[in-house]
Amino acid sequence: MFSLKEHAPRLASILLFFLLWEVGALALDNRLLPSPGAVFSILLDGLKSGEIPYHIAITLGRVAASFVLAMAIGSAIGIAMGRSRLLDRLFDSWLIFFLNVPALVVILLAYVWFGLIEAAAILAVAVNKIPNIAVTLREGSRALDRDYLDMAKSFHLSSIRTFRHVILPQLSPYFLASARSGLALIWKIVLVVELLGRSDGVGFQLHLYFQLFDVSSILAYTLAFIAVVLVIEMTAFRPLDRRALRWRR
Amino acid sequence: MSGIQVDIHAKHFPATTGAGLRKVLNALRFSAERGEFLAIVGPSGCGKTTLLNLIAGLDLAYEGNVELPAASGKDISAIGYVFQNPRLLPWRTVLENIHLVLEHPGKKAAIVETLLEEAGLLEFQDAYPGKLSLGQCRRAAIVRAFAPEPNLLLMDEPFVSLDATTAERLRQLLLRIWQARPTTVLFVTHDLGEAIALADRILVLSDIPATVVADVSVTIPREKRMDAALIDEFRRRIPESRATGPSNS
Numbered sequence: 001m002f003s004l005k006e007h008a009p010r011l012a013s014i015l016l017f018f019l020l021w022e023v024g025a026l027a028l029d030n031r032l033l034p035s036p037g038a039v040f041s042i043l044l045d046g047l048k049s050g051e052i053p054y055h056i057a058i059t060l061g062r063v064a065a066s067f068v069l070a071m072a073i074g075s076a077i078g079i080a081m082g083r084s085r086l087l088d089r090l091f092d093s094w095l096i097f098f099l100n101v102p103a104l105v106v107i108l109l110a111y112v113w114f115g116l117i118e119a120a121a122i123l124a125v126a127v128n129k130i131p132n133i134a135v136t137l138r139e140g141s142r143a144l145d146r147d148y149l150d151m152a153k154s155f156h157l158s159s160i161r162t163f164r165h166v167i168l169p170q171l172s173p174y175f176l177a178s179a180r181s182g183l184a185l186i187w188k189i190v191l192v193v194e195l196l197g198r199s200d201g202v203g204f205q206l207h208l209y210f211q212l213f214d215v216s217s218i219l220a221y222t223l224a225f226i227a228v229v230l231v232i233e234m235t236a237f238r239p240l241d242r243r244a245l246r247w248r249r
Numbered sequence: 250m251s252g253i254q255v256d257i258h259a260k261h262f263p264a265t266t267g268a269g270l271r272k273v274l275n276a277l278r279f280s281a282e283r284g285e286f287l288a289i290v291g292p293s294g295c296g297k298t299t300l301l302n303l304i305a306g307l308d309l310a311y312e313g314n315v316e317l318p319a320a321s322g323k324d325i326s327a328i329g330y331v332f333q334n335p336r337l338l339p340w341r342t343v344l345e346n347i348h349l350v351l352e353h354p355g356k357k358a359a360i361v362e363t364l365l366e367e368a369g370l371l372e373f374q375d376a377y378p379g380k381l382s383l384g385q386c387r388r389a390a391i392v393r394a395f396a397p398e399p400n401l402l403l404m405d406e407p408f409v410s411l412d413a414t415t416a417e418r419l420r421q422l423l424l425r426i427w428q429a430r431p432t433t434v435l436f437v438t439h440d441l442g443e444a445i446a447l448a449d450r451i452l453v454l455s456d457i458p459a460t461v462v463a464d465v466s467v468t469i470p471r472e473k474r475m476d477a478a479l480i481d482e483f484r485r486r487i488p489e490s491r492a493t494g495p496s497n498s
Contacts, residue, residue, distance in 0.1 A: 147332070147334070147336050148336060148338060150302075150307050150332075150336075151330070151332065151336045153305075153306070153307055154305040154306070154307055154328060154330040154403075155328070155329070155330065155349075155350040155397070156327075156328070157349065157350065161349065165338065165341060165345075165349050166338065169338070169340040169341075247339055247340040247341075247377040247379065248339075248379065
C-alpha cells in the first residue's frame, strides 16, 4: 500500500510547512508565534498529563452524537422530499430558511431556550447541519433511476428490499458527500458551542488559552485536533468510498 | 384454465405536442392459455411496452381490466419481466441480482444453479454486470425472470441490439428454458420472423392507437422452425406483415 513515489511529495510539503514556520518564528522572536518545537513540547506534556486526550474525547463524543443525529434526520427529510413532490413543495421554503440561519443564532437560541445543557449543545450543532444534508439527499433521491424502481416493482420486491438494494446504493455517493462535508462543518461548530456554553472540550480549552494569550497551547490543541480528523478520514471514509464503489469498472 | 385475460378499453398519454391526450391503446382485448407462448408484434412506437407495463402493474392509469393468472407459489413474484435493457443492478453481482427477486434464495438454489448453467453464466455469477457483455447481461436477465418460477413472463424485445448469431443463440436458450419450465409468456417484438420462430400464437397490433388486427396460431411444428423458407412462407400468410418489415431489420 505504501509507495514512496506517491507519498514523498506529500511528506516533503509537510516538512516544508514546518520549516517555514520555524524560520518565521526565529525571525520574529515573539511569544505570539512560538516555534514548532515549543508547540510540540506542550503537545507532548498535554498528552502525557492526559489533559489533551480528555478534552478531545469529550469533543469527539459531541461530534459523534450531533453527526449521527444530523445524518439520520437530515437524510430522512431529504429522501422524503426527493420522493414526494407534495412534501417538496410544502417544505422547500423551510429548508431555504434553515439553510440561511447563522450557526451562531441557532446556538444562542438553543442555550437560551433549553439552558446550558449537553442536549442543547448537541441539538444546536445538529440543527445547523440538517438542512445541508437534506438538500444533498433530496438531490440524490431525485436522481434515482426509474428503470430500476420499475424492475423492483414488477418483481414485487418488498419496500425494505427495494430501499436496501435499489435505492440506498444509488444514494451512497450522496451520503458520503454529505457525511464528509457534514463532519467538516460539525467539527467547527462543536468548538463554538463549547466555547459559548460548556466547561470542557477542545472549544472550551481554546477559549481558556485565548484569555491567557497562550498561543503555544492553542496551536498544540489545533495540531492534535487536526491529527484526529485525519485519522478518522483515513480509517473511516476512504474504506467506505472503496466499498461503495467496488462495482464500478 | 386461463393464463391471462387482458381487456383494455383505452390508455391515454399526454400529447407530446400541444395540449390534450393521445390515445395509445384502443379496445385491446386478448387472452392467453396457461403455458402458452404468445408473441405480440407491431410497428415501433405502437404501445407494446406500454401494454406490458400495464400488465405488470407499473402503470395503473388506464381504462380496462387485466386478470393475471392466480398465484400458486409463495414466492415474491408471480410475474417475471425481461426488459428491453437488462436492468440488472450494476452494484450487485449476477447472483445477488437473481437472489434479490427470490423470497427464499436458499430454497431455489438448485433451480438458480441449473438456470445459470444452461445460460453459461456459472463462472460469471460473482461478477458485476458492468464486467459482462450485453449478451451475457441479457442471459442473466432471463435467468432472473425464470428463477422465481413465475406464472407469467413478460418479455419486451429482449434480443434487440445483439448481433444475429448471439440473438439466435439466446432464442434457443429461451426456448430450452421455457420448455423445461412451461409458463405463460407474452413476448413483445417488432420482428415477425422472431415471433414465428418462438411463439405458439401471434397477435399483430396496429399502429397507434393500437388494437389487435390479427390473431394467428403458428402451425409450423417447433422442430422445423430452423427452416428459414418455412418461416418466410408462413410470414406471407399473416396480414400487416409487410408493415412490420423483414425479419433481420
